Amino acid sequence: MLAWTVDHSSPAHLALREVPDPEPGPHDAVVEVRAFAPNHGDLEMLPALPDGTVPGWDAAGVVVAEAADGTGPRCGQVVTSLGTHGAWAQRRLVTAESVGTGPADADPAALSVVPVAATSALRGLRRLGPVLGRRVLVVGGTSTVGLFAVQLAARAGAEVVATTRDATSRERLARLGAHEVIASPADLTHDVSGALDLLGGPHLVQAFARLAPGGTLVALGHAAGQEEHFGYGDLFGDDGRHDRTLTTFFLGAETGLGPDMTWLATEIHEGRLDPVTAAVRPWEELPDAFAPGSRRAPGKVVLTVG
Ligand SMILES: NC(=O)c1ccc[n+]([C@@H]2O[C@H](COP(=O)([O-])OP(=O)(O)OC[C@H]3O[C@@H](n4cnc5c(N)ncnc54)[C@H](OP(=O)(O)O)[C@@H]3O)[C@@H](O)[C@H]2O)c1
Structure with a gap:
């Protein structure tokens, strides 16, 4: 089969080449990949992976062989799948544990965004507990995880405040369900019951300072690439600041x-x-789609296979 493999002799650390089909173990079904959607983390780790690795966590496609042990999806089902590697190829292995099934007429390109971005947003938000009628902050609203978190928190009944440094994205965030869009957690006019942070660094420290008593901040991402420095008093639990939780995900x-x-x-x-989805492109264009300096709208770039 054809697959993108790690190749450190290329500037993008990638080469599209012929590789052996993956060999299924007893719990593995084989999926013919129709689309995959690289993540921030997938791309970041390419320089550290051994030559020849087939990278990629998220892929969607159609099951062409069921697992020998009878678990997992059935032949012909449209699935979206999460794995440690192997997504950027014509075929990948999936287990029952981390595969979602879609309706028969589902578009694999749309489903390929589910595994890391949408699932992290959903599981991260659950850490906040019930959010109905509560004020929830999404720090880094235009990250792909953030774009899902805004929608899911609004669906769950939260009053959603999202941050973005990109003024042109404010309207989009409002359309997705944000009740208020601000540039930074420091601009909050009043405290929030919960926060999901995709940026880290000073954004996290500022967001923690605006948690209401009993509130939770979920540190999910660190896209800003900056250190977190808590000053003396930032972790005080006196009146108005008590019982706040900072948890990692x-x-x-x-x-x-x-x-x-x-x-x-x-x-x-x-x-x-x-x-x-920010763009849908043929998979041959993978390195171009993420070339340094290439600007794109916030959201997922999906690559279609075949
Ligand atoms: N813990 C987990 O299991 C888990 C799972 C999924 C993702 N993550 C992490 O979550 C984070 C978001 O992932 P993603 O795939 O959604 O990322 P993404 O789509 O690549 O988005 C990154 C976002 O960060 C913003 N950003 C970067 N540096 C910034 C700065 N200095 N100040 C303000 N904004 C800044 C970017 O804004 P611009 O568009 O303006 O550049 C962009 O909106 C990443 O750190 C990722 O590794 C963690």
């Missing part, structure tokens, strides 16, 4: 993702969740 430690991925895929297919 890692999608790779989450279990039983299948039902959530299936729900997200269905919501996208039925038009209740925007797949936040």
